[in-house]
Amino acid sequence: MPVSVQESDFDAGAEIAALSAGRDDVGAVASFVGLxxxxxxxxxxxxxxxxxxxxxxxxxQALDAxxxxxxxxxxxxxxxxIHRVGRLLPGDRIVLVxxxxxxxxxxxxxxxxxxxxxxxxxxxxxxxETPQGGRWVDARESDGEAAGRWASGGK
Amino acid sequence: MIKVLFFAGLxxxxxxGSESLALPAEIATVGALRDxxxxxxxxxSALAGTKNLRAAVNQQMAAADAAVKPGDExxxxxxxxxx
Numbered sequence: 540m541p542v543s544v545q546e547s548d549f550d551a552g553a554e555i556a557a558l559s560a561g562r563d564d565v566g567a568v569a570s571f572v573g574l575x576x577x578x579x580x581x582x583x584x585x586x587x588x589x590x591x592x593x594x595x596x597x598x599x600q601a602l603d604a605x606x607x608x609x610x611x612x613x614x615x616x617x618x619x620x621i622h623r624v625g626r627l628l629p630g631d632r633i634v635l636v637x638x639x640x641x642x643x644x645x646x647x648x649x650x651x652x653x654x655x656x657x658x659x660x661x662x663x664x665x666x667x668e669t670p671q672g673g674r675w676v677d678a679r680e681s682d683g684e685a686a687g688r689w690a691s692g693g694k
Numbered sequence: 695m696i697k698v699l700f701f702a703g704l705x706x707x708x709x710x711g712s713e714s715l716a717l718p719a720e721i722a723t724v725g726a727l728r729d730x731x732x733x734x735x736x737x738x739s740a741l742a743g744t745k746n747l748r749a750a751v752n753q754q755m756a757a758a759d760a761a762v763k764p765g766d767e768x769x770x771x772x773x774x775x776x777x
Contacts, residue, residue: 573777591776592702594769597753622776634777654777660755662769663776664702675703678746678773 541618542602544593546625551635558617558639565616569646570637571654577629578667586667591624591633594662598622605656609638612652613645620653622663652689659686696764698731701771704747707740717764724749725758727768746773 543549551572559565575589606618617639627633636653640646665676699712721727728749732742741747749756750769762768 593776594699594701594750594753594771596767597750597769600753601755658777659774661776662701662750662771662774664772665775666702675772676775678775682777 541606541620542599543621544595544598544602544624545621546623548623548632549621549635551632551637554619554621554635555637558619558637562616564641565639566641567643567646568637568639569643569650570635571650572632573634573654575627575629575631575633586629586669588626588628588668590626590666590668591622592664592666593622593624597662601661602657605653605660608656609649609653613640613649615640615645615649618649618653620657622657622661624663655682655685655689658682696727696762697767698727699767699769701769703772704740704744704770707744708737717762722761722763723758724751724756724760724762724768727762728758728770741770744770744772747771748773 551570555568555570558568577586602620606620609615609618615638619635619637621635623633636650638646638650640649659682667674667676695714696717697712697714700708700710705711718730721730728741728747731738748771751760751762752767
């Protein structure tokens with residue numbers, strides 16, 4: 540079960556350990572955990588909470604397709620992706636991507652690739668709650684550029 | 695009939711998350727369907743006004759020239775912001 544979309548929290552340590560449990564061919568596990576940040580920049584009211592909406596019929600297969608593409612580019616021993624939905628508070632975990640491979644280069648690259656593609660291809664939307672009301676998070680151009688650099692089979 | 699879904703800020707602007715409609719015979723693409731719905735007037739013009747509106751056909755990301763046929767599930771939404 541490499542991909543999960545769930546409301547509940549996850550144990551990143553346990554998920555990372557599970558990727559190499561009972562096997563001796565894993566030399567590297569790279570992981571990324573995304574958290575809800577209380578954005579206190581000058582022009583932004585502090586975020587009190589965040590709600591993650593998704594497209595239930597599409598989310599799972601979009602994430603499966605991203606993982607399959609990563610496995611096609613790198614020789615990976617295991618992949619685990621967990622993305623939470625629903626209402627989250629600052630400091631809460633949102634997403635986990637963990638990748639196991641024989642060597643660190645492939646694990647690092649595949650982990651970053653999956654995050655970059657997830658941010659532009661997986662149907663999730665964030666709505667922030669602030670003292671001034673709710674606001675939908677705008678997509679960042681830098682996310683599109685980050686995903687774009689993997690085009691043409693880049694590694 | 696086709697099923698049309700809306701998400702996030704677009705869903706809120708339209709006041710609905712989904713509808714079923716009979717696909718007019720002259721509408722064969724995602725872009726034509728978007729224009730057809732946007733032409734209903736307020737609040738549907740949000741479909742034309744959403745910056746970088748994205749779409750999916752049968753749960754796969756689709757461009758404006760992607761084909762739409764009866765029985766399809768078509769979704770419109772703003773650029774995704776997960777992760």
